[in-house]
Amino acid sequence: MCGIVGLYLKTPKYEGDLGRLTAAMLHEMRERGPDSAGFAVYGAAEGATKLVLLATQGSADWADIAKRLSKATSIQAEAEPNDDHAVFRIDGDGATARRWLIDHVDGITVLSEGTTIEVFKGVGDPDLVAERFGLAARTGTHAIAHTRMATESAITTAGSHPFSTGADTCLVHNGSLSNHNRLRDVLRAHGESFQTENDSEVAAGYLAWRLRSGEGLEGALNGALKDLDGFYTFAIGTKDGFAVLRDPIACKPAVIAETDDWVAMSSEFRAIATLPGVNHAEIWEPAPAKIYSWSHAA
């Protein structure tokens, strides 16, 4: 069991409240995943590409890592430490920096890379994780968060969701995949890099690979329906989009609500019940194997 929440703002009305609303939703999903939690917030685009790094042992010499990155790749990074995380603002290609960091720096994982996304995660009470990284005060256009009850891999910060393996793309998962080991090998052969043994990271990597190959989100998710074997409810964030997908068996719960101002998704309605204007929302259970997506683009 895990808990998922996602909030995608259709209008700017609640952009200043995004973090507060997401934190309230996450709070309602604590019982579904009390062991660890994480969130992705899509904030305003800054000039720089941002990478969020996690020190898997609790601390790292961020300044030294930035120096090494610069020496090896000529990409300058400005490190802003935050607990056991650090946000690196860089002046070069995000994918190159991410790859170099994964391949050359021990004791860290790269949680996200992009111009708007920031991912933070931690072990323990989801409310405390949200508090530690100041979720409530964050602003932006959309957010996805997850409370985890670990089944397929250990309870670690790096194994917590969301997983992001491509620029401004992230995924949270409730369920378990059964073909993730083989799929991880296939994706590695296509050049994807993985940082954990987690099955959900493979799903994130799969989507990132399809998107990198030039497909749209809908095409990538259609591929996922064919290539991912197992149980899943996914909530997916892209730079300007949001999507929900359930496997054809649809054992893992999901409910969606939509108003003129927002789309919200959660494992259970009680998380959505906290949102402003919910009494006027259209509420439905997403059908099995059907892709639901929203986008600011187009």
Add this chain to the structure above:
Amino acid sequence: MSDVLVRNSTLDLGDLTVRDVNRALKAAEDGAFTVTNPNGVHALACGLMQPISVTIKGHAGYYCAGMNQNADVLIEGNAGTGVAENMMSGRVRVTGDCSQSAAATAHGGLLVIEGDASARCGISLKGADIVVGGSVGHMSAFMAQAGRMVVLGDAGEALGDSIYEARLYVRGRVASLGADCIEKEMREEHIAEVKALLDQAGMDADPASFKRYGSARQLYTFKIDNIDAY
């Protein structure tokens, strides 16, 4: 709060815990009660054994009115997973939609869903009746043993998979039938049965427009030769 509830009172989940509300409802012997601000909480109005009526103003979470016996529960909104699961008797009515496994293993009583029910509606049904105004999702009436299910809309994939003796009536399109489930002749007694259930549910539809589905009785359990296994 006191365990003895004032008759016909309103219970506000904005102030009370689910446990407070359930304890109070269970202690009531008769009367009509209103529960406000449910906001999707779980296990509301469960295990009621007295002929009381309860109106829930809003959306309920999982297992609402589970194990119901004698009570009449109205949910003015949607219900989450397992509404009226293992109901023994009484009535449960949902004005909105229901999530999966509505009336799972229910032995008796009537569940009326005005909207849609999602997957596995009436799974392992053991004698209760279900009337759905909208459609039901995939694997509905899976291994249903006894009872009736009337669906005014459509049914999803694998309706009635491995069904025993439950009788299924669907007015709309059935995406596919599950293993050992077949369409059966709609005789006079079946039209009368559908009419009676529609009347009980307060729903208006032509009983003759439904098709009946049930067990072909071809699976392992139905083969007398397999008795040697015991």
